[in-house]
Amino acid sequence: MNFSKEDENYIYEIISKNIKKYRKLKGWTQAELADKINYSLAFIRGIESSYLHTFSFGAIWRIAQVLEVDFTKLCEDEDTANKSKSIIYKCSKCGMETKFPANLIRNLKNLNEINGNNNLPSFPCTNDDCDGRIFPVNPMDF
Ligand SMILES: [Zn+2]
Numbered sequence: 001m002n003f004s005k006e007d008e009n010y011i012y013e014i015i016s017k018n019i020k021k022y023r024k025l026k027g028w029t030q031a032e033l034a035d036k037i038n039y040s041l042a043f044i045r046g047i048e049s050s051y052l053h054t055f056s057f058g059a060i061w062r063i064a065q066v067l068e069v070d071f072t073k074l075c076e077d078e079d080t081a082n083k084s085k086s087i088i089y090k091c092s093k094c095g096m097e098t099k100f101p102a103n104l105i106r107n108l109k110n111l112n113e114i115n116g117n118n119n120l121p122s123f124p125c126t127n128d129d130c131d132g133r134i135f136p137v138n139p140m141d142f
Contacts, residue, residue, distance in 0.1 A: 009050070011075065015060065016050035018074045022067040023048075036066045087141045091125040093132025102141065109142060 046052025086099040
């Protein structure tokens with residue numbers, strides 16, 4: 001099932017996906033999670049299959065507590081969040097585009113600055129036939 005963001009079903013689907021993910025990371029069954037928050041198994045099943053739309057903020061809060069995950073993480077669309085966590089680079093010569101994890105690039109930038117280099121990190125093109133350099137497409141990503 002895929003709902004558009006304009007549809008309120010969207011947030012139920014995101015929450016259900018995230019609860020399932022973090023529960024599995026803990027290695028717990030649905031019954032174990034239900035037990036820990038003192039809710040019924042049917043309740044957890046209902047949330048995780050995203051057909052149950054009558055739970056409270058408080059219930060999600062309790063689930064977040066036992067899963068030891070930030071409440072907001074349960075409402076986060078990871079697909080969207082991950083996209084903004086990468087920085088697009090492009091070769092100035094051959095036009096090849098590639099992506100790097102933003103945290104890696106930001107660390108590198110900080111390291112450069114400590115060494116007195118205030119340029120945004122750039123790299124030799126990874127295209128074998130090209131001797132150009134790749135630069136960030138949008139400096140605002142930093
Ligand atoms: Zn190139």
